[in-house]
Amino acid sequence: MAVGVRFQLNDRLFLRDPQSTALGCRIIHHSILLIDELGFEAFTFKKLAERINSTEASVYRYFENKHLLLIYLVSWYWEWVGYLIDTGTMNVEDPSRKLKIAIENIVDASRENPAIEYVNEHVLHRIVIAEGTKAYHTKQVDEENKEGFFLDYKRLAEKLAAIIRELNPSFPYARTLASTLIEMSNNQIYFAEHLPRLTDLKIKDQNYRELAEMMEFFAFRLIAAAED
Amino acid sequence: MAVGVRFQLNDRLFLRDPQSTALGCRIIHHSILLIDELGFEAFTFKKLAERINSTEASVYRYFENKHLLLIYLVSWYWEWVGYLIDTGTMNVEDPSRKLKIAIENIVDASRENPAIEYVNEHVLHRIVIAEGTKAYHTKQVDEENKEGFFLDYKRLAEKLAAIIRELNPSFPYARTLASTLIEMSNNQIYFAEHLPRLTDLKIKDQNYRELAEMMEFFAFRLIAAAED
DNA sequence: AATGTTTGATAGTATTGCTATCTTTATAGC
DNA sequence: GCTATAAAGATAGCAATACTATCAAACATT
Numbered sequence: 001m002a003v004g005v006r007f008q009l010n011d012r013l014f015l016r017d018p019q020s021t022a023l024g025c026r027i028i029h030h031s032i033l034l035i036d037e038l039g040f041e042a043f044t045f046k047k048l049a050e051r052i053n054s055t056e057a058s059v060y061r062y063f064e065n066k067h068l069l070l071i072y073l074v075s076w077y078w079e080w081v082g083y084l085i086d087t088g089t090m091n092v093e094d095p096s097r098k099l100k101i102a103i104e105n106i107v108d109a110s111r112e113n114p115a116i117e118y119v120n121e122h123v124l125h126r127i128v129i130a131e132g133t134k135a136y137h138t139k140q141v142d143e144e145n146k147e148g149f150f151l152d153y154k155r156l157a158e159k160l161a162a163i164i165r166e167l168n169p170s171f172p173y174a175r176t177l178a179s180t181l182i183e184m185s186n187n188q189i190y191f192a193e194h195l196p197r198l199t200d201l202k203i204k205d206q207n208y209r210e211l212a213e214m215m216e217f218f219a220f221r222l223i224a225a226a227e228d
Numbered sequence: 229m230a231v232g233v234r235f236q237l238n239d240r241l242f243l244r245d246p247q248s249t250a251l252g253c254r255i256i257h258h259s260i261l262l263i264d265e266l267g268f269e270a271f272t273f274k275k276l277a278e279r280i281n282s283t284e285a286s287v288y289r290y291f292e293n294k295h296l297l298l299i300y301l302v303s304w305y306w307e308w309v310g311y312l313i314d315t316g317t318m319n320v321e322d323p324s325r326k327l328k329i330a331i332e333n334i335v336d337a338s339r340e341n342p343a344i345e346y347v348n349e350h351v352l353h354r355i356v357i358a359e360g361t362k363a364y365h366t367k368q369v370d371e372e373n374k375e376g377f378f379l380d381y382k383r384l385a386e387k388l389a390a391i392i393r394e395l396n397p398s399f400p401y402a403r404t405l406a407s408t409l410i411e412m413s414n415n416q417i418y419f420a421e422h423l424p425r426l427t428d429l430k431i432k433d434q435n436y437r438e439l440a441e442m443m444e445f446f447a448f449r450l451i452a453a454a455e456d
Numbered sequence: 457a458a459t460g461t462t463t464g465a466t467a468g469t470a471t472t473g474c475t476a477t478c479t480t481t482a483t484a485g486c
Numbered sequence: 487g488c489t490a491t492a493a494a495g496a497t498a499g500c501a502a503t504a505c506t507a508t509c510a511a512a513c514a515t516t
Binding site for chain 4: 273293
């Protein structure tokens with residue numbers, strides 16, 4: 001279990017590093033809970049400020065707006081998943097074992113013991129599932145991408161793609177498979193909960209084993225050395 | 229080519245049927261263009277009203293809010309894709325041919341001749357790619373799902389799943405593969421344009437042939453009768 | 457000519473998404 | 487303990503958003 005990890009995120013995402021002050025940590029802590037409660041659209045800095053007994057102006061000293069806060073939170077989550085994959089595969093040679101470990105962590109990183117007290121990884125996972133793609137589905141993607149706002153997501157995808165290439169160097173779609181698996185994980189969990197006719201998955205008691213198996217089925221069958 | 233099609237969408241999506249009046253058609257026509265221009269977040273009914281030389285109040289007589297308008301537009305698009313798949317596979321027996329036709333239409337329905345003058349399918353496709361998932365990624369999914377707001381999407385997925393089952397009745401994840409292929413198509417196009425490190429796809433001159441081939445590769449390799 | 461429906465014009469309200477300024481409070485260095 | 491300075495709180499204000507309400511004008515229908 002990981003204790004005391006502290007991720008260094010892109011410092012253009014915030015005005016003042018929230019990890020450096022008590023108020024900053026409260027902002028992170030309660031923004032996760034409040035976004036989960038209200039949904040990202042209804043979430044505002046004013047409501048957050050009320051919740052933490054602070055003021056709107058104070059929150060704005062940390063984040064330019066709620067959109068950048070969302071990118072911050074989602075980046076934190078992907079960074080955390082990447083970290084878990086790294087430590088989980090550290091002394092593992094077998095690439096197919098590596099892929100399984102990666103999939104397990106993508107599917108359910110919060111199964112691991114939380115890394116930081118003020119981040120509720122379990123709730124954050126729900127936010128990533130429900131709101132994650134809103135981070136990059138905006139008119140400003142291109143500028144924000146140039147600023148490196150999506151590096152954590154891209155790094156995670158690259159990590160996964162590298163394992164895929166290890167398993168089969170001639171597989172022609174490593175990047176596509178990597179990003180598809182990540183998106184698929186979030187989508188299938190969301191569908192199982194809200195639009196069940198869009199998935200074969202049934203999730204009971206937070207058990208993501210079935211999803212991991214499904215994703216392994218998809219990944220290994222696709223990667224299998226082509227017989228042509 | 230399809231001329232004069234007119235889709236019957238869920239009538240709880242609107243207050244007054246936009247297809248029934250000239251103003252309604254202008255609202256549809258220009259909301260597609262304006263959402264594409266501004267992005268969904270910056271798009272407002274006031275700006276739309278200005279664009280069509282009408283008033284905010286008049287637009288509100290057709291749609292309760294911009295969120296329902298988005299669901300309406302996205303539903304229209306999936307309805308159109310479903311229609312194209314139906315007509316395209318009408319006299320086709322071979323299920324593998326059917327799947328190819330379905331994939332082609334999911335990947336690029338606007339390759340077909342437009343069905344209705346006031347709907348620019350090509351621009352609407354861009355909206356579905358960039359904003360489509362916002363239709364169901366909200367706190368109200370469950371109530372809206374009960375109202376049947378996502379039936380068109382689910383019907384399309386079911387159509388695809390049926391073809392998959394035809395190809396291999398023992399394939400255990402027909403629904404998951406169906407929804408994954410649809411989401412994958414939109415994501416990979418978006419990534420190719422904005423976050424190219426997340427995909428192996430390169431799109432030049434609106435040519436989606438490569439994407440269709442990639443999706444066929446994924447689909448057929450997965451569906452292939454299991455050798456276990 | 458009377459009737460109903462659609463649209464336009466205008467106004468108003470609560471909330472959102474900020475920015476600015478000023479004061480109070482905590483902290484750190486000397 | 488005193489002083490500088492940084493962080494946080496308090497308050498105000500403003501333009502835009504997301505609506506709702508009302509009334510009059512235009513238009514189509516019988």
